[in-house]
Amino acid sequence: MSPLAGLATAHRNGTPYGITSICSAHPLVIQTAIRRAAASKEKYLLIEATCNQVNQFGGYTGMTPEMFVAFVLEIAGKGLDASRIIFGGDHLGPNPWRGEPAAQAMDKAEAMVSAYVKAGFSKIHLDASMGCAGEPAALDDELIATRAARLAQAAETAARAIGSALPVYIIGTEVPAPGGVDHAINDLKPTEAAAARRTIDVHRDIFAREGLTDAFARVLAVVVQPGVEFGSQNVVTYNPEKSQGLTGLLDEQPSLVYEAHSTDYQSRAALTALVANGFPILKVGPGLTFALREALYGLDLIASEMVADYGDRSLARTMERVMVAAPGHWHNHYHGSEADLYLQRHYSYSDRIRYYWSNPIAVAAVDRLRRALDGVAIPETLMRQFLPTLPARLGPAGNPEAIFHAAIGAVLADYDAACRGG
Template sequence: MERLDLLEIFRELKEQRKAVVSVCTANQFVLDSVMKFQKEKDALVIIESTSNQVNHRGGYSGLTPFDFRKMVLSLAEKNGVQTQKLIIGSDHAGPWPWLSLSANEAMEEAKKLVSACVKAGYKKIHIDTSYKLADDVICDKFIVARRQAELCYVAEQAYKDVSHEDPIPPVYVLGTDVPPPGGSVGAGSNDTVTVEELLEDLDMTRREFLKLGLQNAWNRVVAYVVNTGADFTSFDVVPYESDKFSQSKSFLLREPYVLEAHSTDYQRLESLVRMVHDGFAVLKVGPELTFRFREAVFALCDIEEETIESQDRSHLVETLLSEMRANPKHWKKYYRGDDVELKFSLYDRIRYYWSSEKVEAALKKLFTNLHSLRVPASLIHQHLPDVVEDISGALVIDPFELINLKIRLSLEKYHRACQNAQV
């Protein structure tokens, strides 16, 4: 098997002014679609789990890093994806899920998370310590840099424990100008850092790494996160403004890194292409893909309502809303709480509830009800017009394929942008 040369991969992305999509989700339907798409395009893809989604305690998905990697590799094998085309990583590895704990407690949890990710075989570690913890008086750039170094030290120690059976050490992504996981709360922000601030952060972090003897690890820092200014709220998308990054090229010329863009969800193709032109070689996406999944499932519920007797329906939407209201912790900071926002917000906090036992049972019933059902093509077109063109005759429903086609709409957009498509 061809060895994965991570440093060379990121070097080539920078030289060729291309990009790679980083899919940040633990949703199996989304990941299955990603694998199918990747196999068809023969493209490199990064799959990352976020720290609140997957961690050593199970996260909201119930998966540890070992479980997550096993699931991803299983889906890759099922779809014939070559492992040298796949990078598994950790998004926002740090204290984010434990902000209510003291700094010592939160950092201990973060260290356990980072160690678990590396020992599970994750190869791209985004270290994110840019959050004020419960007893922090301040969380300035020095504290952020020191904590990044501390977590990298733990990662390197963890790799030593498994290096005898794994010849590929992890690479790192740093940067303090980090949008919060899953979208910011409020109207979004177009604030971006200057090149001078980037270089100051970089120098400070480098010094903290060297204090801990992490020169070798520093040589494996491949990307820096910079806030693109692109963002989204429940019902609005803040577009990327390329002119704010006219200075970024000087940073890229001076340093060996690529830029990594977070919160690129829902951006138009032309905006994503401009990001790639401006040096963003990693485009992270998550909520947009689970939003597409949710759209497809809700469309299937509408089709079910037209074809299945009431007493035999899945009642999936009602079950989801009931679960969200019974356990509001995943959305209460983001939503007012009305049904429209719970169901259709771009934040897609609904993604936290698909693993509920009741929701899983309702989803299974929906698929059972519709699978192989022969219906007028116009009925499917009515609810999924962007994935089914036929309006005459009859079609046999394959729920999984319809979901896959819906998710592909976003994957195709990202693929074109990463290939530096001309728009």
Template structure:
């Protein structure tokens, strides 16, 4: 039994334990996640999404094997135990190739799954919920399940060929849009228990072939909509009453739990409630890079106050210029006049600026910002103005006023909420103050 399966089994036995998934490729976010997992004695599940990392490089430029090596190198640098690190693949399927005919998109999806599993990714989210160019819309659940089973067969073969333990799987048809909604509008509805039952049954039938029976025993979770999501400026909060019937449904099912996507920006109390109600795998992505962006922008504001204009990095302006010059990652998502677009590019909860931190000019501006503030450390009065939480820990001697330490501390605050909600020791939000203090 793998570490993931052990945690899910513990949850099913009644332990208040969950698994949080950091879906990110940002180096500072991943380093902060490792520090948080060390502090709270949790395992760390790091997932790459199918648009971040694929057999051609994705938007990060990394294949699955390269991403694995990148994460393992960070773990070595952070002295994070390899045995507590789990790699996962999120939204693995034809997602990146939806505009192509189904046969072509699924051929590419098979290559994608094989590359992930061969690279040692253990938790595999089989996501065939999207319609391809020649598919009916909406895509029937039976097709979703059949394609998922097809990809599971590829994953099983890839693990065996690589001499690796077989993966665990997450299934589902009601999969939220990666990265949040374009607009919440009237909100999102909780998955109906009947719909969840249908999804589970059609996947069970699709996995009936003898060679897939062992894979079905390793299906650990199903993606459902517990009524949580976010768009560019709004967050739909978890309502336990609205999700009660769905929670009751999974209690009667053997082995599995629910996986909750788009839990970004939920309160810590809501995260604890989600785990309690069997949404035991919590995904976080944009909220972590949003915290990173907040910290970097705060440091840029300090830099502007501290140094002559000609010495400044102009990071905020460089980032926005890069986004305007290469709008492919945001222009289909953000709408409005130029003032509104500028605000969304910088501050939207969907945080599509996360696609641009690796651009050479943005990297150069960031490095200049860091170098400037290492040569001229931020004084207490400016930290108090722009990074008050960090200033308190600097003043108490728990944190250095060093740029990367300040950035990671900001990210800690967000990820620690997930760790406390999922930790075996049942650390509650009421212990936040004493627990968070040691993170720096």
């Protein structure tokens, strides 16, 4: 049985457990997650794609939902049975087309949800919270729920058309926007319990009005703001006392838990507390590629020291050229002087450099780094200097891939521990 089905019961019985939601399309991240899942014989792996990342038009990855599933399953190969992979769709709604009139954007959102379900995505986050052209940025609860019900109907119809199991759903959205904010965060308040209650009640009523009572019974979780977030330069850590109202609300909603977004960079203790307090679905994405970038740049410095014809920080310099030449993924998110922008492009917690690793020039630069260090025994002293958070013993093995996977795996280890109760 999917671990998603037992989350609410486990929380209610005082035996909570969690599940990590991997929100990344980077092949090294997917590979690491699959390897860890394969090593844990009873573990399911939850991998999610977002509406901007993957949609019927390709999204910024160039992948449709069907292509994304094929991409993940190809990486899994014979190492992890497909039945152990749960595919989730995140923020599925009109967000990619919010610059268009609502009718047009919702038509596209319906088609996207249908494509996700037909591709094999079984966990669907219905998010119609954003205003479209001519609408306010924040919509009222009734309109959001009405549009969410419309998207749920599209999902139900698609599932029945292919004879698959009916999806489970997540409702609600967090504040600030997914992916982290673009400034330092000084004050972040968790969602008020009354607001979360209203979200649940309005969705339940409107789903019933639209003949979707059975679909609402498959709503597993609500996205709220538990008081965790990361900006470009700082992280707001979880404070259990501030979310007590939200935790208490679950006593009134025994079939529901919360889904925690933007948990990247939280400590193991904070993640464990989130699971214990009713936030057992822990979404992480930029934190994984941030750790990978740290490993790549550390090896870039090591290659600069050890390999005669490698050059001085060849990878970092290439990434700077790639990002400056195509600023679309960062220029509206990073602010300040040229020196500030440089640091944010490479080192921001928002990790918007992650959008550029699939650029052919970036791929070639990473491959060149791999080749430069393949089989090269890195002294432990250089590992301590440039990759001090990773085991120094990895260096002498001369295996860059092992270092990449160790960096990503160190992050996932905190999530795995938290999901087991610490």
